[in-house]
Amino acid sequence: MKYTLIPLLPLLSFIINILFGRNFIKDKAHWIAVPAVAGSFILAVSAFMDVLAGNVINLNIYNWIVSGDFQVSIGFLIDQLTAIMLIVVTSISTLIFIYSIGYMHGDGGYYRFFAYLSLFVFSMLMLVMANNFLLLYFGWEAVGLCSYFLIGFWFHKKSAADAGKKAFIVNRFGDFGFGLGVILVFLTFGSLDYAQVFGNAGSVVGQTINILGTDYDLITVICLLLFCGAVGKSAQMPLHVWLPDAMEGPTPVSALIHAATMVTAGVFMVARCNPLFNLSHTAMNTVAVVGGVTAIFAATIGLVQNDIKRVIAYSTVSQLGYMFLALGVGAYSAGIFHLYTHAYFKALLFLGSGSVIHALHDEQNMQKMGGLKKYMPVTYAVFIIATLSITGIPGLAGFFSKDEILYRAYLGGDTGKFLWLLGTAAALMTSFYSWRLIFMTFHGKFRGTHEQEHHLHESPKVITVPLMFLAVGAIFAGYAGIPPLLMEHGDRIGEFLSPVLGHPHGEGTHAEEMMVMASSVLVALAGWFIAHKMYVKNPELPRKVAEMFKPFYNLLFNKYYVDELYGKTIVQPVLKISDKVILGFFDAKIIEGIVNGVPNLIGAFSRKFRQVQTGLLSNYGLAMALGALAIIGYMIFMR
Amino acid sequence: MTAPQVFFSYFAAMITGLSLLVVTRKNPVHSVLWMLLLFVHIAGLYLFLNAEFLAAIQIIIYAGAILVLFLFVIMLLNLRKEETEKRFQRQWPLGLGIGVVLMMFLVPVLGNISVVPPLGPYSVDAIKSEGHIMTVGKVLYTEFLLPFEIASVILLVAIVGAVVLAKRRLE
Amino acid sequence: MVPLSWYIILSAVMFSIGVFGFLARRNLIIVFMSVELMLNSVNISLVAFSHYLQSMRGQILVFFVITVAAAEAAIGLAILIAFYRNNPTIKVDEINLLKG
Numbered sequence: 001m002k003y004t005l006i007p008l009l010p011l012l013s014f015i016i017n018i019l020f021g022r023n024f025i026k027d028k029a030h031w032i033a034v035p036a037v038a039g040s041f042i043l044a045v046s047a048f049m050d051v052l053a054g055n056v057i058n059l060n061i062y063n064w065i066v067s068g069d070f071q072v073s074i075g076f077l078i079d080q081l082t083a084i085m086l087i088v089v090t091s092i093s094t095l096i097f098i099y100s101i102g103y104m105h106g107d108g109g110y111y112r113f114f115a116y117l118s119l120f121v122f123s124m125l126m127l128v129m130a131n132n133f134l135l136l137y138f139g140w141e142a143v144g145l146c147s148y149f150l151i152g153f154w155f156h157k158k159s160a161a162d163a164g165k166k167a168f169i170v171n172r173f174g175d176f177g178f179g180l181g182v183i184l185v186f187l188t189f190g191s192l193d194y195a196q197v198f199g200n201a202g203s204v205v206g207q208t209i210n211i212l213g214t215d216y217d218l219i220t221v222i223c224l225l226l227f228c229g230a231v232g233k234s235a236q237m238p239l240h241v242w243l244p245d246a247m248e249g250p251t252p253v254s255a256l257i258h259a260a261t262m263v264t265a266g267v268f269m270v271a272r273c274n275p276l277f278n279l280s281h282t283a284m285n286t287v288a289v290v291g292g293v294t295a296i297f298a299a300t301i302g303l304v305q306n307d308i309k310r311v312i313a314y315s316t317v318s319q320l321g322y323m324f325l326a327l328g329v330g331a332y333s334a335g336i337f338h339l340y341t342h343a344y345f346k347a348l349l350f351l352g353s354g355s356v357i358h359a360l361h362d363e364q365n366m367q368k369m370g371g372l373k374k375y376m377p378v379t380y381a382v383f384i385i386a387t388l389s390i391t392g393i394p395g396l397a398g399f400f401s402k403d404e405i406l407y408r409a410y411l412g413g414d415t416g417k418f419l420w421l422l423g424t425a426a427a428l429m430t431s432f433y434s435w436r437l438i439f440m441t442f443h444g445k446f447r448g449t450h451e452q453e454h455h456l457h458e459s460p461k462v463i464t465v466p467l468m469f470l471a472v473g474a475i476f477a478g479y480a481g482i483p484p485l486l487m488e489h490g491d492r493i494g495e496f497l498s499p500v501l502g503h504p505h506g507e508g509t510h511a512e513e514m515m516v517m518a519s520s521v522l523v524a525l526a527g528w529f530i531a532h533k534m535y536v537k538n539p540e541l542p543r544k545v546a547e548m549f550k551p552f553y554n555l556l557f558n559k560y561y562v563d564e565l566y567g568k569t570i571v572q573p574v575l576k577i578s579d580k581v582i583l584g585f586f587d588a589k590i591i592e593g594i595v596n597g598v599p600n601l602i603g604a605f606s607r608k609f610r611q612v613q614t615g616l617l618s619n620y621g622l623a624m625a626l627g628a629l630a631i632i633g634y635m636i637f638m639r
Numbered sequence: 640m641t642a643p644q645v646f647f648s649y650f651a652a653m654i655t656g657l658s659l660l661v662v663t664r665k666n667p668v669h670s671v672l673w674m675l676l677l678f679v680h681i682a683g684l685y686l687f688l689n690a691e692f693l694a695a696i697q698i699i700i701y702a703g704a705i706l707v708l709f710l711f712v713i714m715l716l717n718l719r720k721e722e723t724e725k726r727f728q729r730q731w732p733l734g735l736g737i738g739v740v741l742m743m744f745l746v747p748v749l750g751n752i753s754v755v756p757p758l759g760p761y762s763v764d765a766i767k768s769e770g771h772i773m774t775v776g777k778v779l780y781t782e783f784l785l786p787f788e789i790a791s792v793i794l795l796v797a798i799v800g801a802v803v804l805a806k807r808r809l810e
Numbered sequence: 811m812v813p814l815s816w817y818i819i820l821s822a823v824m825f826s827i828g829v830f831g832f833l834a835r836r837n838l839i840i841v842f843m844s845v846e847l848m849l850n851s852v853n854i855s856l857v858a859f860s861h862y863l864q865s866m867r868g869q870i871l872v873f874f875v876i877t878v879a880a881a882e883a884a885i886g887l888a889i890l891i892a893f894y895r896n897n898p899t900i901k902v903d904e905i906n907l908l909k910g
Contacts, residue, residue, distance in 0.1 A: 062785070615906030617841070618728055621833055625737045632744050647812045651820045658824050658847055662831030667839050674843060681850055688817075688861040690869055697853075700876050705846065705883045712887045713839060716894055727834050728903050734833025738826040745822035752815045759865035778866040779873065790877045797881030804888035807895075 003076050004061060006043045006086065007125035009036040010093075013118040021111025029114040030101045037097050037121055041090035044083075051083040052496075058131055058195065065134075072192055077131035081500045084336060084493070085128040085268055088343045091473075092260045093121045095466040099351055100252040102462035103358060113153060113250065120146035124261050128268060133182045133192040136269065140178065140229065143262045144171050150257060151249040163248040170242040174232015181225030184209075188218060198275040205279055223276055223283035227290075230266030234320045237294040241563055243317055247309040251354030254309060259316050259350050260343035267323045267339050271332045274501055278330070285415060288328020292409075292419040295321030297560070299429035303436075304546075304557045307364050308353045311437050315390070316346055318426055322405050325423060329416055331408035332501035333494040337481045338401035340493070344473035345389040345398055348382055351467055355379045355459040356441060360452055366437065371446040375456040378464045380442050382471040387438055389474040391431040391524040397478030399521075402427065404483060404491075407516045411508050420516070427520055431527020439535035483513065646687065653680045665726045667713050671706055678702045689763055691771045817858035824851035838900040842886055849879050 013036035017029050025032065050057065060075035078086070097117065104113050123146055127139025144167075152164030182192070188204055189197045201219075208215040230236070235243035246258050257263070270277060270287060277283055295318045302314035319342050326335035357364055359376060373380045389396040392403065406427070409420040446453050458464070481493040494503075534541045546553045558564070640648070657677035664670045678701045685694035728734075766774050779787055828851060831844030853872045860868025894900060 063782070613909060615909030617838075617902050617905065618730060618734075618833055622730060622733060622737070625734075625741075625829055625833060629737060629741060629744070632741070636744055636748055641811070643812050647816060651816070654820060655823055655827070658827040661847060662827060662835060662840065662844055667837055670840055670843060674846075677847075678850070681854060684817075684854060685857055687812075688857050690857050690861070693857060693869055693872055696873070696876060700880060701846075701850075705880055708883055708887060709839060709843065712891065715891065716900065724836075724901075726836060728836050731834035734830050737833060738830030741829055742823060742826040745826070746819050749818040749822055750815050752818050754814060754862045759863055761866050762864045765864075774866065775869060775873075778870055783870050786874065790874055793881050794877060797884045801884040801888040804885070804892045 002043055003047060003057060003059070003078060003129070006040045006047065006090075007122050007129065009039045009043075010118040010121040010125065012036060014115050014122060017111050017115035017118060021115055025111050027106075027110050029111040030097065033114040033118050034094070034097045034101070036118060037090060037093045040121070040125065041094045044086040044090040047078055048083045048087055051078060051080055056080075056499075060131070069190060070186075072132055072134045074135060075131040076129040077194060078129060079500050080497050081268070081271060081336065082128050084340055084497070086125070088340050089121065089124050089128060089261050092343055092347050092470075093117075093256060095469055096252045096256045096260075096347065096351070099255075099354075099463055099466040100250075102460050103252055103354055104250060109153065113150075116146055116149045116153070117253070117256070120150065120257060120262070124265070127265055131194055133185055133194070133197070136272075137179065137182050140233065140265065140269075141175065143257070143265060144168065144175065144233070147171075147246070147257050147262055150253040151246045153249055153253065157248070160248040163242075163245040167242040167246050170239050171232045174229045174239055176228070177225045178229025178232075181222055181229065184222050184225060188222065194272070198273075201275045201279060217280065217282070219276060220280040220282045223273070223280045224286060226273055226276075227270065227283065227287060230270050230324075231290065232266075233269075234263050234266030234324070235317050236266070236290050236321065236324060237297055238562070240294065240298065240317050241566065244310050244313040244559070247307070247313050251309070251350060251357060254313070255347045255350035255354065258313065259346040263316065263320060264323070264339045264343070267320065267327065267335055270324070270327050271336055271501060274327075274332050277327075278502075284328050284330065286328070287324050288409075288412075288415065288419055291321045291324025291326075291328055292422040293321070294318065295325060295426040296422045296429070297321075299426040299433070301559045302433040303429055304553060305433075306366050308356065308366050308369070308437065308441065309350070309364055311366075311433055312346070312349050312353060315349075315430060315433065318430060319346065319390070321426070322402065322423060325409060325419055326405040329409050329412035329419065329504075331405065331504040333481075333497040334401065334404040334408050334504065336497060336501070337493050338405055340480075341389070341397035341401040341474075341477045344470055344477050345386045345396075348386040348467065348470040348474050349390070351463075351470065352379050352383045352386060355463055355467065358459055358463070359456055360448060361455065363448060363452065366440040368448040369441045369446070370444040370448075371442070372456070373442040376442075376458045378458055378467065382467045383438060383442065385471045386474050387434045389478075391434055391527060392427060392520050393524055394521060395475075397474050397476065400478035400481050400483065403517050403520055404481060404494075406520055407483070407508065407513055408504055410512065410516050424519055424523055428523040428527050431524045432531050435528045435531035436535055439531060443536055444539065483517070643687075647684075650680055650684050650687070653677075654684070663726075668710065671709050671713065674709075675702050675706055678706070689766060689771070692775055814858060814862045818855050821851045821855035821858070824848075824854070836901050836903055838890060838902055838905070841902060842883070842890075846879060846883070849875055 010033075013033045016032050017025060021029055047057070057076065057078040060073040062074045063071070064074045065072040097114070100113065100117065104110055107113065120143060123139050123142030125139075127136060127143060130136040130139060148164045148168040151167050152161045154160045155164075185197055186192055188207075189200050191197060204218055207218040209218045209221055210216075211221070232239045243258060243263065247254050249258070277287070298314045298317035298321060302311050302318065305311045305314060319338070323335045323338050323342070326332070326338060355376065356369065356372060356379060359372070359379075360369065363369070385396070389398040392399040406420055406423050409416045409423055412419065446456075481491050484491060534545070555561070654677060657673050657680065660673040661670050661677060664673060678697060682694040682697040685691075685697060761774060825848050828844045828848035831847065832841055835841055835844065853875055856868040856872050856875070858868075860866065860872075890900065893905070897905070899905065
């Protein structure tokens, strides 16, 4: 019961808010939503305690679908992995709900916002607590739907509505693969239950599946299809394009959905399916390479963006790349560990930027900011903490998890070394653009309008207090996984997760570990140094550098023209085909030709034929009875 | 013939005869009253099949509620004039034909029907030891809880629909 | 012991009578009652199957049939009254609003 309540409380909050919000609750919506998520948080902590005490909970609540051999239940699996996800999701949701009270204050859709946000939390909890693939799929689609609602929350703004659509459609590509994967899992194992699927995973090794005349390894196909879904949901290459646009949504949404929780669903799913992925070398390498390439690819774009939220969005894409990199080299617990620390510091960055945007009355362009340090000391302080954390300065959360990932990559053979190089380079860029963001926003002189400067102020308590809590998380979350070099048995989170995720392979020497750690700290400092040089010491330098590498700068500034590429190759042809072929030819010539060419025939026919419609009940009944009789006769005599 | 078969034959004959009476009486009030007797016999058949609770439901819901509703509507509409007119439509021989052919189709086939194991856990003794109501209740409130709730929604829709349809528009 | 097939034949006979009533009668109320007759015949077969298969599902299904029958009767008769108010007849062969 206790566990059922965890997702049920947010669902109740959604139902109440959506039914009574418009007329009765209005701007009191948070009185329902905040206690609901806070309640789930408390229950999640108690569930975590249960798991910590060694109880893995797997209970079926209701038989959802029973159809012959096909059986799906609504059931919850709370093991170590789920417990961590529960803590991450509910704790961050609670803080962001509180933050939203201040941020969304006075918005016309206040109740709607809390309703959708509650629905999202419910779906996300269903996703992480599911004990079978179909329920996972339900949560997966439901969070996508909520994301669509919330990106397009300000639907009267065309760009927001478009961004919502884009997110939804791009996700469709991934989810299509994911859906196929789930179906294939059922075909292969005859069940969708995690326990049965993972238990029998070993028995299908070496089986092949024939697709269009070629035989492929069955497990690999399943894993790659599932991974398709993860690529879409977690915004990996080449389906990353929706995430930066998703920043059109309100900032708490960006923080909760597009940084801390929903986008990490892909990471969670791959980690959950690790018994399958472990059996396919190809799939693992794909995951690792996609992750590594995305990490550096997104980081390079982040270098030159000027919209404060977009910089953080690309940073999110890049950090998600790190997580997949970790999963791909078999270090599942490192990936989940990074997911967990990332949730705190990235939510902090987003909420901090929300605080800045709020103070500047919806200005998001960093070129029009600057010098906010003295106006917004709290926001500045938490921003510094988050940045130190994400860049991997020793002692803060990001350092521990990022270092763990890079070290695991380094131990992963030749591919691993290459990925380690990518990761370290991405870390350099991460450090650079994070500090660039700080320097452009908080240092120097204010570059906005006079009126804006007049209104500059620190955000209210309801905004800053959640920031402080998150800052605490961004500092201390990492102490759950201290590398063995610094402390014996310090990697408690890895130990905790090992019953689900296993131990990573490979052991390195202390010297290697030291080298990896030192190099990542060094690049973090180097990033700070370059950013400081360019944006504080010598503010003319960025422009000169941009001039010097003009083509390259343009390439990055336009995000490698991926959007344009998709526009040219997919969107425009589709539109053109619909316009020219379907509308211009098919509709105009064939359909209208038929419609206009033979109206008399149809008219004459219908005049005759409509007399069948006597309008008398008994005649219809007679026809029905004769039809039934014919079917029964067929069944009896013809078979 | 054994005693149960004799009993069954009585019920079967009554049910068939009463059904025919229901569909052939001119006065709808008579039809309803014959139907009442018919439902009592169907309830008797349910008792025969060890479904006491269903028998009770049959009397209470069908005879007590639905038939009263029919009677009520007949009274409300005041159909005295119509009783003098023809009771069958022009197409009645066709209807009779379809009914007879249906019977001829179904009876020979269904005459050979028999139960194929495996049988479920609810044998006569099992139901007797626990009581029929408890057995039904356990299944209804566990396995069929969701359909049960949906059924309640259907009834709610029916209530609202009946009120909306039947009330006069207040101008 | 009464064989299962007897019940099912009884059910089939009763169903056929219901079909006949539905197709032949003019009075809309009796047409309704014929529908109830058909539903009841199905109920008999469901209970019989339930008894002989020693399963509870048939009886549960009868519950839902009764529920739906009650809802159907209420809505159907409400429609009938609403119709009668505008058009004082309940002869099936005089109601042809749907005529094409």
